[in-house]
Amino acid sequence: MIRLDASDAGFEAAFAALVDDRRETSTDVARDVSTIIRAVRDDGDAALHAFTQKLDRHDLNDTGWRVDAATCAAAFEGLEPELRIALELAATRIRAYHEKQRPTDTDFTDAAGVRLGARWRAVDAAGIYVPGGRAAYPSTLLMNAIPARVAGVERLVVVTPTPDGEVNPLVLAAAHLVGADEVWRVGGAQAVAALAYGTQRIARVDVVTGPGNAWVAEAKRQVYGVVGIDMVAGPSEIVVVADAQNDPEWIAADLLSQAEHDVTTQSILFTDNAGFAAAVEAAVERQLADLPTAATARVAWDDNGAVIVTRTLDEAIPLVDRLAPEHVEFACDDPRALFDRLRHAGSAFLGRHTPEAIGDYVAGPNHVLPTGRRARFASGLGVTDFMKRTSFLQLDESALNELGPATVALANAEGLPAHARSVALRIRTNR
Amino acid sequence: MIRLDASDAGFEAAFAALVDDRRETSTDVARDVSTIIRAVRDDGDAALHAFTQKLDRHDLNDTGWRVDAATCAAAFEGLEPELRIALELAATRIRAYHEKQRPTDTDFTDAAGVRLGARWRAVDAAGIYVPGGRAAYPSTLLMNAIPARVAGVERLVVVTPTPDGEVNPLVLAAAHLVGADEVWRVGGAQAVAALAYGTQRIARVDVVTGPGNAWVAEAKRQVYGVVGIDMVAGPSEIVVVADAQNDPEWIAADLLSQAEHDVTTQSILFTDNAGFAAAVEAAVERQLADLPTAATARVAWDDNGAVIVTRTLDEAIPLVDRLAPEHVEFACDDPRALFDRLRHAGSAFLGRHTPEAIGDYVAGPNHVLPTGRRARFASGLGVTDFMKRTSFLQLDESALNELGPATVALANAEGLPAHARSVALRIRTNR
Numbered sequence A, B: 001m002i003r004l005d006a007s008d009a010g011f012e013a014a015f016a017a018l019v020d021d022r023r024e025t026s027t028d029v030a031r032d033v034s035t036i037i038r039a040v041r042d043d044g045d046a047a048l049h050a051f052t053q054k055l056d057r058h059d060l061n062d063t064g065w066r067v068d069a070a071t072c073a074a075a076f077e078g079l080e081p082e083l084r085i086a087l088e089l090a091a092t093r094i095r096a097y098h099e100k101q102r103p104t105d106t107d108f109t110d111a112a113g114v115r116l117g118a119r120w121r122a123v124d125a126a127g128i129y130v131p132g133g134r135a136a137y138p139s140t141l142l143m144n145a146i147p148a149r150v151a152g153v154e155r156l157v158v159v160t161p162t163p164d165g166e167v168n169p170l171v172l173a174a175a176h177l178v179g180a181d182e183v184w185r186v187g188g189a190q191a192v193a194a195l196a197y198g199t200q201r202i203a204r205v206d207v208v209t210g211p212g213n214a215w216v217a218e219a220k221r222q223v224y225g226v227v228g229i230d231m232v233a234g235p236s237e238i239v240v241v242a243d244a245q246n247d248p249e250w251i252a253a254d255l256l257s258q259a260e261h262d263v264t265t266q267s268i269l270f271t272d273n274a275g276f277a278a279a280v281e282a283a284v285e286r287q288l289a290d291l292p293t294a295a296t297a298r299v300a301w302d303d304n305g306a307v308i309v310t311r312t313l314d315e316a317i318p319l320v321d322r323l324a325p326e327h328v329e330f331a332c333d334d335p336r337a338l339f340d341r342l343r344h345a346g347s348a349f350l351g352r353h354t355p356e357a358i359g360d361y362v363a364g365p366n367h368v369l370p371t372g373r374r375a376r377f378a379s380g381l382g383v384t385d386f387m388k389r390t391s392f393l394q395l396d397e398s399a400l401n402e403l404g405p406a407t408v409a410l411a412n413a414e415g416l417p418a419h420a421r422s423v424a425l426r427i428r429t430n431r
Helices: A011-020 A030-043 A045-055 A069-077 A081-099 A138-151 A169-177 A188-197 A214-223 A248-259 A274-289 A294-304 A316-323 A335-341 A357-361 A397-413 A417-430 B011-020 B030-043 B045-056 B069-077 B081-099 B138-151 B169-178 B188-197 B214-223 B248-259 B274-289 B294-304 B313-323 B335-341 B356-361 B397-413 B417-430
Strands: A002-005 A106-109 A115-122 A125-129 A155-159 A182-184 A207-209 A237-242 A266-271 A306-309 A327-331 A347-350 A387-394 B002-005 B106-109 B115-122 B125-129 B155-159 B182-184 B207-209 B237-242 B266-271 B306-309 B327-331 B347-350 B387-394
Touching: A002 A011, A011 A316, A030 A045, A030 A188, A030 A214, A045 A188, A069 A169, A081 A138, A081 A169, A081 B397, A125 A138, A125 A188, A138 A155, A138 A169, A138 A207, A138 B397, A155 A188, A188 A207, A188 A214, A237 A248, A237 A316, A248 A266, A248 A274, A248 A294, A248 A327, A248 B417, A266 A274, A266 A294, A266 A316, A274 A294, A274 A306, A316 A335, A327 A335, A335 A347, A335 B387, A347 A357, A357 B387, A357 B397, A357 B417, A387 B335, A387 B356, A397 A417, A397 B081, A397 B138, A397 B356, A417 B248, A417 B356, B002 B011, B011 B313, B030 B045, B030 B188, B030 B214, B045 B188, B069 B169, B081 B138, B081 B169, B125 B138, B125 B188, B138 B155, B138 B169, B138 B207, B155 B188, B188 B207, B188 B214, B237 B248, B237 B313, B248 B266, B248 B274, B248 B294, B248 B327, B248 B356, B266 B274, B266 B294, B266 B313, B274 B294, B274 B306, B313 B335, B327 B335, B327 B356, B335 B347, B347 B356, B397 B417
Parallel strands: A002 A306, A125 A155, A125 A207, A155 A182, A237 A266, A237 A327, A266 A306, A327 A347, A347 B387, A387 B347, B002 B306, B125 B155, B125 B207, B155 B182, B237 B266, B237 B327, B266 B306, B327 B347
Antiparallel strands: A106 A115, A115 A387, B106 B115, B115 B387
16 A cells, blocks of 8 residues: 655656556466467357366266256245345346436438438347356346346346356346346356357357456457457456545445455545544554455555545545546545546545445446546446447438539549449439 | 349358358458557657658658648648538538437436436547548548547547658648647557557547558557547448339449448348349449449459349348448338338438438448448447546435445345445444
8 A cells, every 4th residue: 555645746756656557467368368269169069168177177068058047036036035135126226227328319300301310229139247256246247237138138148157067046146137048157268259259059149248357358358349348347446535524434444345356456545634544544454354355455455555645635636537447436525526527437426425335236327337547438338338329311312412512522532433423323313 | 243042042051151251351460560569658759750661651750740730721721612612511510410429417316315327528538540542531530530529529639641751631631620639640550559558749548549451450459448449340341222113323333332442342232123133233344344443343342242132122131130231221212111120230321312422421420330240239430439428326324224235235245345344334323
């Protein structure tokens, strides 16, 4: 964890280093992934079978390639009531939020008599990757699948590795809740390749989303363009902007909620009060002492954490913009004023009673967000990631006569005479 | 050119081959591009200078790194009046169409008392790649730059190679018309690297769009995630669905307008009348005889063209969906009925008086469209490609008490105790 003070002489250099430290895994997995994708394209299910045996240590022909709908339904019915109700609340609220994202078609006729517009349609099929093991989060399945359903995707395919043949009942329950059409027990780069190119058993999809390890992320990057993907994901981060009127324990818990995800995550506190900064640091230490995930959170906090003191909270805003964080909390009296001035963040959490974790589960907005400074140009996952827009034009003779001559002039200037002819023939005939 | 009849026994196999033929360049440029990007990251302007000397055969220190605004303005003023008016008409109509794409922010309070929504902002800076030489199209500069301007991008950077030091006055004129803030005389993968990572002279941008050769396309793929990009572009295509009531010369011109772009482009005619198909084929041959771009169009038509006869035009629709073409024309009496049934296309041109070329220049919709079957999942370039969405949440004590327990239950079930604590601390305090 580094401590910085915006008034210090060396601040700019130290802060610039913080911004530029991308914390991306540098593991060179590209060649491995390329080999795996090639094998799945060439050998289909046989390759999936072999990779699963090798990497997940079970035989798909014994354990089964698919989890059927009845098994998912049983997992859902078998949840503790508290958990089932919580998942249902989350699904309902996520659906309500994303329904407002549905795009509107346009269709109008302009002064030249040209009818034009744009029409949105869902993709035919979407594939959702759900990691196995520790990071198998049912909430992530909801956050990926529900926007696809709201978009109107007809075929929703879940792939998830089941290491040693063990299924995760929470993931199956979530698959039931979103009405997944297929659940396949495959993971890794091989599962992404199967979704993108198809195999004998798994029909290809159009869009692949969902988090995964470095192999999965690289596989998505390599199939980008063959299918749509959600984004290139990197390590997760939170920025908390807090004044001294907060309970230091609350703010410490928020910083640690990010740190417990992974050793590469980053938690940064901005405050206008050095005493409060010290109090939060002390609270972090106290909470780490009894946190079950302390082994991870300790490394993330020590290696990537930062506490930055500015003269005012206003002064923090341009610094937060340079970080373009995945999550930003404004724990102060007038959070909206600060948020209005901020340009770059994946998601914002306003006020003292809005811890980031509330947005991970039940609030409604998506928790799949741009990381690693990508909020400069990217958005969280949404309904239009599972849709595409077709523009259209319709001209009658009169409209073509009006727009035709300019088209002929430009096409000829660009050295494209067949373009010019396709318009000129129709104008000549009309005259 | 292949002729297919949907009634023939071998049709399904032949059509499937047509769909699967991606026509992507297989040149292995990835390693070259990776070396170039590394050099620009390490050496900045020195690398740009060296690559430009080697590949474009001029010395940037002599010819100048930038084209200044006065030179662009002079190029615009020097255009023939007909061309200047045509460019202005195009810009006005493109702007009007894209203004309707501006997204709306949302901000509402739901029944649980949660205030939530989403806010759109433009990216800070966009870089537009404009190819040099034969494919230096001013129309493409308009199609890329105007959506960025409508989005509200404050810094608009154009990069364009000037082989042998020769500038293209049409491109400079278009740069003036869109009010480009900077025009740099660099191209190739090195220009894309400079836009993504920045050099001493060129500040990095947030989004890079625009067409280019295989090196430029691969460079955009490699920097995807460091910046946003428009899309992975492949060879261009048109599908024309036409009944026998059309003038075969008009339809032949439309097919050739696609074929003249590049030898990899594809033109496909669907018709319900074998006699009309033959008449169009004959017209293509007649027009090729005097077409100045015949050397290119002939190869594209012979290698990739197709004429497909179906029993009815309706029967063509599911086949067109499998092709998911960049452009589709419906040259028939009720084009809207066919378009309503189609799911996948980049842009649709409805009716006998709507040649595709009208959409390339002045109609208004974007001509940067998904190619190579990518209309299954991708859209044409638009305003939101230069914007990003920040979701936000604001809970008061009462709302947190309502949503908090479900969050705690889910966080604990997912093994994320610090998430649970960040909520539980606030609920406990409130009670």
